Amino acid sequence: MTFEWDYLMEVLPLIAQASLVTIEATLGGFALAAVLGLLLAVLRSLRFAPVRVAVSVFIEAVRSTPLLIQLFALYYILPGIGIIIPAMACGILALGVHYSCYCAEVYRAGLDNVPRGQWEAATSLNFTTYDTFTRIVLPQAVPPVVPALGNYLITMFKETPILLTISIIEMMSRALIIGKDTFRYTEPVTVVGVLFLLFSLTSAWGVRRFGAWLTGRWG
Amino acid sequence: MTFEWDYLMEVLPLIAQASLVTIEATLGGFALAAVLGLLLAVLRSLRFAPVRVAVSVFIEAVRSTPLLIQLFALYYILPGIGIIIPAMACGILALGVHYSCYCAEVYRAGLDNVPRGQWEAATSLNFTTYDTFTRIVLPQAVPPVVPALGNYLITMFKETPILLTISIIEMMSRALIIGKDTFRYTEPVTVVGVLFLLFSLTSAWGVRRFGAWLTGRWG
Amino acid sequence: MEPIIKFDKVTKRYGDLTVLDRLDLDVAPNEKVSIIGPSGSGKTTVLRLLMTLEKIDGGVIHVDNEPMTHMPSPGGTLVAANEAYLRRVRGKIGMVFQHFNLFPHMTALGNCAEAPIRVLGLSKDEATGRAAELLEMVGLADKINHYPSQLSGGQQQRVAIARSLAMRPKIMLFDEVTSALDPEVIGEVLEVIRSLATEHNLTMLMVTHQIGFAREFSDRICFFSDGRIAEQGAPCEILDNPRNERTQQFLRAVLHAT
Amino acid sequence: MEPIIKFDKVTKRYGDLTVLDRLDLDVAPNEKVSIIGPSGSGKTTVLRLLMTLEKIDGGVIHVDNEPMTHMPSPGGTLVAANEAYLRRVRGKIGMVFQHFNLFPHMTALGNCAEAPIRVLGLSKDEATGRAAELLEMVGLADKINHYPSQLSGGQQQRVAIARSLAMRPKIMLFDEVTSALDPEVIGEVLEVIRSLATEHNLTMLMVTHQIGFAREFSDRICFFSDGRIAEQGAPCEILDNPRNERTQQFLRAVLHAT
Amino acid sequence: QSLKEKYRNEGVVVGLAGYAPYGYKLIDGTFTGEQVEVVKHVLGKMGINKISYKVMSFGALIPGMVAGRLNMAAAGIYIRPKRCKAVLFSQPTFGQGAAYVVKKGNPKNLHNFKDIAKTEGAILAVLAGGTEYTLAKKDGVPEEKLMQISDKAAGIGAVLAGRADGFALSALAIADIARTAGDLIGVESSGGITEIAGETYQGHGAIAFSKGQTEADLKAAMIFRDEFTAILKGYLAAGGGYAEMAGRWGFTSAERPSKTMKELCGSGL
Numbered sequence A, B: 001m002t003f004e005w006d007y008l009m010e011v012l013p014l015i016a017q018a019s020l021v022t023i024e025a026t027l028g029g030f031a032l033a034a035v036l037g038l039l040l041a042v043l044r045s046l047r048f049a050p051v052r053v054a055v056s057v058f059i060e061a062v063r064s065t066p067l068l069i070q071l072f073a074l075y076y077i078l079p080g081i082g083i084i085i086p087a088m089a090c091g092i093l094a095l096g097v098h099y100s101c102y103c104a105e106v107y108r109a110g111l112d113n114v115p116r117g118q119w120e121a122a123t124s125l126n127f128t129t130y131d132t133f134t135r136i137v138l139p140q141a142v143p144p145v146v147p148a149l150g151n152y153l154i155t156m157f158k159e160t161p162i163l164l165t166i167s168i169i170e171m172m173s174r175a176l177i178i179g180k181d182t183f184r185y186t187e188p189v190t191v192v193g194v195l196f197l198l199f200s201l202t203s204a205w206g207v208r209r210f211g212a213w214l215t216g217r218w219g
Numbered sequence C, D: 001m002e003p004i005i006k007f008d009k010v011t012k013r014y015g016d017l018t019v020l021d022r023l024d025l026d027v028a029p030n031e032k033v034s035i036i037g038p039s040g041s042g043k044t045t046v047l048r049l050l051m052t053l054e055k056i057d058g059g060v061i062h063v064d065n066e067p068m069t070h071m072p073s074p075g076g077t078l079v080a081a082n083e084a085y086l087r088r089v090r091g092k093i094g095m096v097f098q099h100f101n102l103f104p105h106m107t108a109l110g111n112c113a114e115a116p117i118r119v120l121g122l123s124k125d126e127a128t129g130r131a132a133e134l135l136e137m138v139g140l141a142d143k144i145n146h147y148p149s150q151l152s153g154g155q156q157q158r159v160a161i162a163r164s165l166a167m168r169p170k171i172m173l174f175d176e177v178t179s180a181l182d183p184e185v186i187g188e189v190l191e192v193i194r195s196l197a198t199e200h201n202l203t204m205l206m207v208t209h210q211i212g213f214a215r216e217f218s219d220r221i222c223f224f225s226d227g228r229i230a231e232q233g234a235p236c237e238i239l240d241n242p243r244n245e246r247t248q249q250f251l252r253a254v255l256h257a258t
Numbered sequence E: 001q002s003l004k005e006k007y008r009n010e011g012v013v014v015g016l017a018g019y020a021p022y023g024y025k026l027i028d029g030t031f032t033g034e035q036v037e038v039v040k041h042v043l044g045k046m047g048i049n050k051i052s053y054k055v056m057s058f059g060a061l062i063p064g065m066v067a068g069r070l071n072m073a074a075a076g077i078y079i080r081p082k083r084c085k086a087v088l089f090s091q092p093t094f095g096q097g098a099a100y101v102v103k104k105g106n107p108k109n110l111h112n113f114k115d116i117a118k119t120e121g122a123i124l125a126v127l128a129g130g131t132e133y134t135l136a137k138k139d140g141v142p143e144e145k146l147m148q149i150s151d152k153a154a155g156i157g158a159v160l161a162g163r164a165d166g167f168a169l170s171a172l173a174i175a176d177i178a179r180t181a182g183d184l185i186g187v188e189s190s191g192g193i194t195e196i197a198g199e200t201y202q203g204h205g206a207i208a209f210s211k212g213q214t215e216a217d218l219k220a221a222m223i224f225r226d227e228f229t230a231i232l233k234g235y236l237a238a239g240g241g242y243a244e245m246a247g248r249w250g251f252t253s254a255e256r257p258s259k260t261m262k263e264l265c266g267s268g269l
């Protein structure tokens, strides 16, 4: 089987268009995961036991169930009780909630790495818990874990093909559909592989820059 | 739709059997990932620039491409150049190599956390590079990251359904196939969900015990 | 005069380990007290309890005639303190740590202005103005825009002192504030503390191993051993004529090592 | 007598910062030399270069009449040293670090026996026997099966000294070995070094801020300032009659701070 | 050594997609389905008894044969010119139209693709890249009324959840769903669709064969395929036994093929 450039040029625009869907779902899901994950991590770090336990159970439950099942439930089971969410919103919600639990672990590591002395200094200066988090602890906890969060961004990119379950066609599904139609998988799959590489490298670079920018000011 | 226990008892043995495939692929892949990941991390930490760059590029490339594409290439494209690997071996290889790149990151964090002073003490006592790694650095770098490796073990469990692409039917695919036959997904998928939870909790527990055992001796 | 700090049979345990054992300790307003003693004897714990960084397991601590960690209920009995009450009591106390604990993501000025803005509710201008004054007082007028990582240990510790003072405490706690410093810069930090002691009406409680400085600085020295005060009194009494055997042994080891 | 250590116009830079500036330094066999000086003056760097933990940017260091970091090629000229050559030269030197750097996953005995087994190729029995002897020598006969986390700072540092000695070095380097210790245990570590100095034929190079100990222990004191030796000589010369202004200022600051 | 002898000795690997009614595994671990029974019958006549089945996703079957991982596929793959370039086909064993499942009682009264196009707000779920997608579009269903999903579970889920009004598959597959599970989950068939854009439509399913890697392989494969087809023709002929067998899955005379492999493949082999 040879590699046909003409054919590649033919499928490229189709896949490029579908890649916008990939990007939308990934970035939307990641934004949600980053914010919700931070919230979960902070709630879990509080001394108030019921909240801590509830958050831990939630995280454990979400992480132990495949994303596929969560997507399915959100899109096909929730309408049974009258809750109808559009496909893309479901996709972003499921990706976001699922990965927020992973992000929470990452943030937790960041929080753990803030020396106890920083908390104690904040207490000795009489900061409220809220100020301690927002002004003292998070500005130190978040920048070092930005690269680890970036890894999940890349993982999420690669996870998006699963959204076909709920009728969202991103670039990988598009490539496989084209392949099914023509029985030439090599070119479309190659295009998608290259796009994945491109996205991953771009976001890795972006994340590194962002992380450097966050810390750079006080290295 | 009600939940039928009789039906559940009927599908349980089939799914339990398929779960052996899940376990084989996961444990095999994880063993490979853990060993290869360590090797990659150590190679990347060496001062020899060409090796370091080659390893980094390899890791970046593997991590940036979906596992699905890698599986596809290994199983369907390699035979084109005369290399035919049995399905299960392909599955373990693809899972193992893919996740070895994630494990390498984890090990890297472990290596970075060994204080510079430990390397310097080893140099001042004239250890060879090999002895420095095996006797001094790795025994300190690995135990703390065992929980993080465990997370990938659980992720790999959940990733195995993708092996259907290369004709390996593990428990999730089995459940969906049973569901397709009978159009009753609830019971088989519930069984699989419970099994996933069981596996995850068991391995999380096992990993914690193992990590504790590794460090416990000198905590 | 009423003591401003009063430990009344205070007990502190970590698991099975009793770190403070029914400790009594009174400090008068404006008094300067040094705490010396072997490692693990509970010196730091005394300061941490005052700063409410730890909970006590028995006894009462009064600060400024108010019980801390317990608060008076409407009926007159003492109940466990809530966060709001603790914050009010805590406002009277400032603490300087062995490892400075400066906020690495803020400049010297930011370190000193942040708490006054957030906690005391000062305007940004006022807080910054006062922070600059305090930094000048500790001799760092030219470093106000430096980040901690750009400062030497001695400079960082002086910022930490200014940061505590910015909250206008009545009581200052110092926990081995020079033991993480290069020998050459220890002097500059002690100098600042010395001038604070003479120029301000502050009650000061200092854990230290600088015997020479303790002698010159303090009104009283307490020698701690195994969670109790083994011996206390004027510096010359304790340092030159220790009666307790453990004190003698400790001073011998410390003075011998220089 | 030929010097056992010879720095010949040694330069060391970190980026733009010149840390050692064409440094000359000779140490005779069995000589005890103390290095004092302000923070950042390059004291630690001298030891780290000798231990080959850093590469030099100019000049030559000879140890035991062999150039290190450069080795003689068959043609007689000096070429960059390879790992095998470095390991041979390095075998003559032992180093004790400020933060002990014990291996936390090995007992005291393991710490002292590991390198003799792996590097010198001793049998397990022989290495363990000698390790036990050395630990007894530093006063830790009863702690040989303790892990570092179960030992006090002073005990850990004594294990570190025993660990270095187990490799039978000709030269011992000490980098502020007491400055991370509680004051009460500093004495026990200095005691071990003192007895080493008198009872063994070892060349010793010690960076320290314990001026009193340096005076008693050393044959010579070198005062470092900005990557050069500003002044050197017998302890009484340097400490009691410093001629260099920077030395005077340093000694004033350090002695004042106690 | 001919392929027949090789398969007699070493056995043959047959790919399945795991779908009823073509080829799937029973709960007792054996395999059945219309295509599987055809393969069993014909290979049995050829003296080949060592048959191992591999279930994989439908999209992986043709790549699997191209890569030499499968010798044959018994999944009711429709014969199409593009596919004929990649693999060999036997004579078709059936020709069928399309259909879709709707909720019990067919509340929107939908029966074919044109109804979907006409009815305000009607949505039809189809497998991504599946034949039914192409057919529906050809018959005038606009893109926005089509919902492409990953698999059967999602398709049925969509109908039950009201995300779609119908879920289209081949007529036989829909009949199978309606027959085995219709009452249980509350769906029924829209009825067969055999006219698309004014033309009669039938999808012709056949057994597919790997072409192998070389010219020699191809020749051997064609000889084998031709022999297979010869026996198959007898089986398909009236009284040959096929009709009784396939009837178990609801195949009727309406599903008899109307074209030959040569006609369907065009220039293919």
Ligand SMILES: Nc1ncnc2c1ncn2[C@@H]1O[C@H](COP(=O)(O)OP(=O)(O)OP(=O)(O)O)[C@@H](O)[C@H]1O
Binding pocket: C014, C017, C019, C037, C038, C039, C040, C041, C042, C043, C044, C045, C046, D182
């Ligand atoms: N969070 C803790 N958990 C358990 N034990 C603790 C904790 N904090 C302190 N301790 C123990 O309490 C005892 C007293 O500690 P403290 O820090 O008050 O001693 P110290 O007199 O300040 O000693 P040093 O001179 O070493 O600072 C020590 O034995 C210490 O190990």
Ligand SMILES: Nc1ncnc2c1ncn2[C@@H]1O[C@H](COP(=O)(O)OP(=O)(O)OP(=O)(O)O)[C@@H](O)[C@H]1O
Binding pocket: C182, D014, D017, D019, D037, D038, D039, D040, D041, D042, D043, D044, D045, D046
């Ligand atoms: N790895 C490094 N990279 C960059 N600069 C370094 C590095 N190591 C040391 N330096 C710088 O080199 C100079 C000399 O360092 P050195 O550790 O020799 O000083 P020192 O005399 O031992 O001081 P101290 O008394 O503080 O230990 C210092 O300015 C230090 O910041």
Ligand SMILES: [Mg+2]
Binding pocket: C043, C044, C045, C176
């Ligand atoms: Mg203390």
Ligand SMILES: [Mg+2]
Binding pocket: D043, D044, D045, D176
């Ligand atoms: Mg130094």
